[in-house]
Amino acid sequence: MRTCRRTVVGAAAVALLAAPAGVAGAQEDHGGIETVATGLSGPRQVSAYEDDRLLVAESDSGEVASVDPATGEVTTLVSGLQFVQGVDHRGGQLYVAVGTAEPEPGAAPPPEPPAVGQGGPGLVVTDAEGIVVETIDLLAYELANNPDGQTQFVDGAPVDALSNPFAVLAQRGRVLVADAGANAVLSVDRESGEVSTFFVPPVVDDVPGCEGAPNNPGTTGCDSVPTGVAEGPEGRLYVSTLGAEVAGAARVYVLDRRGEVVDVIEDLTSATGVAVDDDGTVYVSDLLEGAPVGEGPPAPDFDPATVGEVVRIDGEDRSTAQVTMPTGLVVSDGELYGAAWSIAAFLMLDHPGEVVRIGSDAFAE
Template structure:
């Protein structure tokens, strides 16, 4: 009897390296890879609630042209001067968590930074806003996401806002407000409307988790991509409760939920390929809680690949999968080789 030979999985390829806390990924219409870098904070520091917070304008939007061929490149920063905050050393920075662009003349950025009281000289007008920029040009405010949350509180759980992911649809821009548990739509005049309020997560540990007078987990949307048929794929952190992470497919026109995938932990990215397969980043997934990418085939069992602290995921037309890696690390790394912020390229044959 002849035993069939099984090909070994294809190892991921490092596309870009030395990135500062890379988060959301996207692709322009011509296939350029968009990378949101949350930066490394800055030189102005203050103590906030007992923790030292350092702020600056180190966040950026970077690009890699022809990413399907690139290996170990330094990404080109096309938008700079964006607010960033972190602890000393630039680890786990918050700032430019989301970026989306159809062309490099129209780049949208979601910002969530609070400049501590007493620190001046920074662009505080960016705080909690949707920004628009073009390559090589400074950003401008498009819409005030925090102000909309303050005035409307769509999920009814009290005012809390964290604009985290963004998706340019051409006729409007979607913004995932992670703390607000909703997806907002911004038109070309900067007017904001509610696209979808995501449902509470119940079942398992969430049924015994006190929350807003009940027992449930917040959905916490952290990622936005297009589905294979042009609808919206949303990833939800699920409050980091094991198994409470969710991925939803929403109708592009109405925001209605069309499909739900369950059983994830800490979703920070989700994308679908043209065959209907799903790729999901789990920030603290895996046996050692160091992170993994989950391959959810259209038909069949899930398979996982160990990926350190993954964030944004996007898939191109040929089926190349790009994932942000070491998403809580500065470009200088954490002291061990390969610990810098990176983007990897892989395919379903990598699992």
Template sequence: MERTGRGFVGAVLLACLAVATSARGAESYTVVAGGLESPRGLAFGPGGRLYVAQAGSGGTTGKISEIRGAGTASPAIRDVVTGLVSAGDEGEFVGVDGLSALGNGTLYAIMALSNEATGFASALGHLLQVNPAGRVRSVADVGDFDFDWTAEHVELAPDDFPDANPYAVLAAGGRVYVADAGANTLDLVRPDGSIQVLAYFPNPLAPDGTPVKDATPTCIAEGPDGALYVGTLALAASLRFGPSAAVYRVDPGAALPGDLEVTLNLATPWATGLPPINGCAFGPDGSFYASLLATGPDLANPHSDVVKIPFDDPTARELLTGGELMFPAGVAVGPDGAVYVSNHAAFVPDGQVVRLARR
């Protein structure tokens, strides 16, 4: 599901549409909420409230919902924000994708794509702030900024640029960061709406050393060391050459926005050789968790999963569900260490938020 300014690559879309939509076994997880429309980002807010971004099913069906009691036998869900734009068709929709929450109840949400690229006049590509009362305001038009940045740096990916598809957001340490899956960038968005590109993620390489599109950063998590860890999808390379996704470490304090040489070299690989990553988070024990879109080369039978990686040994990997998930997206870890995942995030009806069984 290689993300570009148009969404997922058409050839991959056709392969995914062949997936049988019968439910998988749920021995390794419990469904916390069902009947969701393209659930993506997950984030815990104050009081143990779990928020989920729903990209919707077209038109203005995008929304942000709140789940209370996610760890109980009777969780309750309500919509916090509704009426967000949703674009797409054939079971794969984009809209509000990434989500991050502050301790005071403020949410940050990132909308996919770019109005400049699509020709729409909407909130596509915008970073939204939602106050505790549910009031929404646009902070910055990240999509159009990144589209223009890639147009100025076409040489970095001549077959892909210009492009933009903001997908993940993280509010941490008084700053707000956005990962753009189309532009291959990590951005800093300031409170006044100004945007700076901090880091660029290079396309993976084929065995002969030639770049393969597209790195596709899909998630941001703050590590125990205070650095940012960004996971990539790297779908095209993974399908052709085996697991090619990576988790990069970025020290935002070392960034020099405007210095292209620093921007191109700021991200350093932390964990490599992973299946395509679609969401990530750190747990209270310091472990890194990432949803894996497919653990094998057959997208008609993807065996999607979640991998656990110890912070002190990124070469160690543990799969948590036995491949029972189907096209997962966002990951969030509760204060008690319970892992939650957006499941059926695309192509499969009845989107879910699930809680993984303890291991």
């Protein structure tokens, strides 16, 4: 399926005029942030695609879109799914990470989980025309293998029932999936579909707010929660983790090709995406920086456009760019792109999702 939905460069200003007061100026006030496409529905992961285009996973509409950053044209490639959160491509196929709705507190899992892509979590493989050719049930793998070793209890019975794939990286022989529910990065063999555990980030217990914090029975500390996976120079892999949205608990784990840790980037908060350029500079989305989390209702003049930032990490040096509610990031053709306003609908804000180009002059110490 290839449906051209809209051409939005030039229309972006119109969309911003319909947003709450103060929203339009927030993007314009930060030099170097350029909206290249708008009208998206809960954009999550952004990946490089063919012909200098970008792939965007749209969680709210259950679609995968192609974006031309030169013109702003948005074309639907895949539709009819639910909770589309991650996407990448290789060998003429699209690899789509589909999540699941948050379960009600204390609720037992359904007797028969919904199908993958229709409320059930997993990896959906489509051809170039958006036709589904295979589905991989990652919840089944979680239930059978429990990579993080944690167990929940519902009505006194042990249940380890969470899988919520959030980002994917398609490589030559495998697809790596950052599964935020399973607290693990999984590897799916591209030929056989066999699933294995690639990396399990440890529970964080060395920052205030996580040390001794109650978790599942037998566990304390903050779950790492993988949210992004990217490849950098020399084949190194970078995995961003949310860190339970506790200040300083988010991490980026730097791994070798086998999944062994070679470095850890610490002191981050609510990391929801990661990208690496050819020089090894790391970019991390911070979804909730500036949000009044745990501080009661926001002030009447609170501007939601000020929530979120992208952190640039070049060795020991760090700088930030204000990007509204960012998630997925990608470096494509030397340019950094990110999903913005990615959870606006979840926060009941009347603002479309966007893909933005983040220039180097947007970053400040």
